[in-house]
Amino acid sequence: MDAWDAIGDPTRRAIMACLAGKELAVGELADELPVSRPAVSQHLKVLKNADLVAERTVGTRRIYRLNPAGVAALRDQLETFWSRALTGYQDVAEDRAGQTTNSRADRLEEEE
Amino acid sequence: MDAWDAIGDPTRRAIMACLAGKELAVGELADELPVSRPAVSQHLKVLKNADLVAERTVGTRRIYRLNPAGVAALRDQLETFWSRALTGYQDVAEDRAGQTTNSRADRLEEEE
DNA sequence: GCATTCCGTAAGTCTAGACTTACCGTTCGT
DNA sequence: ACGAACGGTAAGTCTAGACTTACGGAATGC
Numbered sequence: 001m002d003a004w005d006a007i008g009d010p011t012r013r014a015i016m017a018c019l020a021g022k023e024l025a026v027g028e029l030a031d032e033l034p035v036s037r038p039a040v041s042q043h044l045k046v047l048k049n050a051d052l053v054a055e056r057t058v059g060t061r062r063i064y065r066l067n068p069a070g071v072a073a074l075r076d077q078l079e080t081f082w083s084r085a086l087t088g089y090q091d092v093a094e095d096r097a098g099q100t101t102n103s104r105a106d107r108l109e110e111e112e
Numbered sequence: 113m114d115a116w117d118a119i120g121d122p123t124r125r126a127i128m129a130c131l132a133g134k135e136l137a138v139g140e141l142a143d144e145l146p147v148s149r150p151a152v153s154q155h156l157k158v159l160k161n162a163d164l165v166a167e168r169t170v171g172t173r174r175i176y177r178l179n180p181a182g183v184a185a186l187r188d189q190l191e192t193f194w195s196r197a198l199t200g201y202q203d204v205a206e207d208r209a210g211q212t213t214n215s216r217a218d219r220l221e222e223e224e
Numbered sequence: 225g226c227a228t229t230c231c232g233t234a235a236g237t238c239t240a241g242a243c244t245t246a247c248c249g250t251t252c253g254t
Numbered sequence: 255a256c257g258a259a260c261g262g263t264a265a266g267t268c269t270a271g272a273c274t275t276a277c278g279g280a281a282t283g284c
Contacts, residue, residue: 002122004119004120004122004125005120005122007116007120008116008117008119008120008121009120009271009272010114010116010117011272011273013116016193017193019197020193020196020197021196021197025230025231026230026231026232027229027230027231035272035273035274036273036274036275037230037231038231038232038233038273038274038275038276039272039273039274040231041231041232041233042232042233042271042272042273043272045232045233057281059229059230059280059281059282060229060230060231060280060281060282061229061230061231061281062230062231062232066197068197068198071193071194071197072194074190075190075191075194078186078187078190079187081128081129081132081183082183082184082187084132084133085131085132085133085178085180085183086180121241121242123242123243137260137261138260138261138262139259139260139261147242147243147244148243148244148245149260149261150243150244150245150246150261150262150263151242151243151244152261153261153262153263154241154242154243154262154263155242157262157263169251171250171251171252171259171260172250172251172252172259172260172261173251173259173260173261174260174261174262
């Protein structure tokens, strides 16, 4: 499960928001969210597999927190995407002004 | 449809990747992706409603491009989330060292 | 040892949404 | 005017996954 797939679900985003800046046990998370505790467990499993959260065990309790490295990876990927996307639009603007199609055809080949 | 919901789908992420730095018509997008053209149209509608892409009409063609403002908003939200998440874990580390629960209770109230 | 708490997982339900084909309106070239 | 290209939308299919209840293992307190 890709991290971007993982955050595509609103309940999982809510879980991550609950975990921002602090740790919570499964039951505590379930108390704060409008879904059952097993549902929270299942979502945490997805987030864990996507490297977005980590856990530690304290007795019977599983304490979860965000995984900063995983969240940073998302941030970096989006940053990279953003800078790339912005650069291209400056080129397109010039292209449209010049009324040429060559650079566009070249760019299609680069994409492959 | 929330922008984060929108990018939770792999086909829509692929569409956005195709549009990074350039414009493409619906049919061109469909040629590059393993789904039908109407499927691409439907995804573009979702992305447009989420303010992540914009379109212009040239004759019969609909030319799509990324919406820099929409993508920037995602980036900003993730940046905000990231800095907040990181700040909290420094606090939690101190909290755990101090063995107090007051700051955690306060933070729960802030979350509401 | 027993009762309670905690939580992962199994199993079942059900629907949102991702996909398809078909239809049709718009634009453009001849 | 007609045919071709383009693309939005309707309607249908189907399944992944988000949800639930139930079960049972592990930890802890008395």
